[in-house]
Amino acid sequence: MASIDFYLSTMSPWCYLAGDRMQQIATRHGASVSYKPLDVLQLFDRTGGTRPANRHPSRIEYREQELRRWSAHLDLPLNLKPAFFPVNTAPSSYAVIAAQQAGGGDPGGLVQGFLRAVWAEDRDIADDATIRDILAANGFDPDLADKGLFIGAETYGRNLDEAVNAGVFGAPFYIIRETGERFWGQDRLEFLDRALQSA
Template structure:
């Protein structure tokens, strides 16, 4: 029986960035098939009580930076706490990831997702800029311009909308969010629990 995990995420999320490589490695280790489902986190927030970062209380914003610094150090991952290009819209990069899955499969989509996250949080690159996204596609070994063009099609938009609707239906309210065997796991700090479920 094939093990399958739905992976809902916002590519511009620092928490998704901190967990992405570990999640991909865990799925591979345990033979789990990943359903890559980048979603519109703004729409998810709008129905689940979440707030965009700028609208959160000052104490929440301050503690977020403390936690990001802690996790970055703990995982030994580079992370700019206040990157040059943030906030950045997630839609263009999410659709690039979907286009990569359409054209080249799940592994390609996961690779490009990781590259987008590093671009925002470690490389001071603008993941909302078309030229940057095309370059990321090319760096992954594909025709970046062609991938960017296909990301702008109605079929990709429809898939993005579907993933967002599925996230809402699955009671997702943050990113990253993993659904395995009907159970949700919110956040990269829940990967230990997810791995235990994978290992059963």
């Protein structure tokens, strides 16, 4: 059985636009998924990228055009100017890490719940009440918002180091663990699907 390491940011619009397609692909191939939230801004800093706010205006404008196009193509609502963006992703990331360790719920739904909250619902994913609500909605104990702080903080930092060492430089980023094959972006999911056929 193949294993997918999914490096993500809970505030990335591209992770949001990936929707549940990666989870569907993994299910179809019987692959397991390890969700690895990280600080994508620090990832940019460490791998030669530029934070979105510091990019040339032409790149910023093109990014917005692409977001609008993909939102329409995928029929996913997207607010280009979210009420809470940028946002501290550590609390929501800790919740994803703790929930995945606890088990019993839907980690893919949890990740999408946080992303949808930012890009479609104008909710603050750094807010404790929001985190608890999204945990509960996806079958997890809402108290994981508090219980998972230590393991969350430790793993969150380790995910960033691991990502850099694995050749990750953006999000969403998918790696098939058995082959080391890497896929950057929600627009590469078709290639991930094909690669899993022979993994």
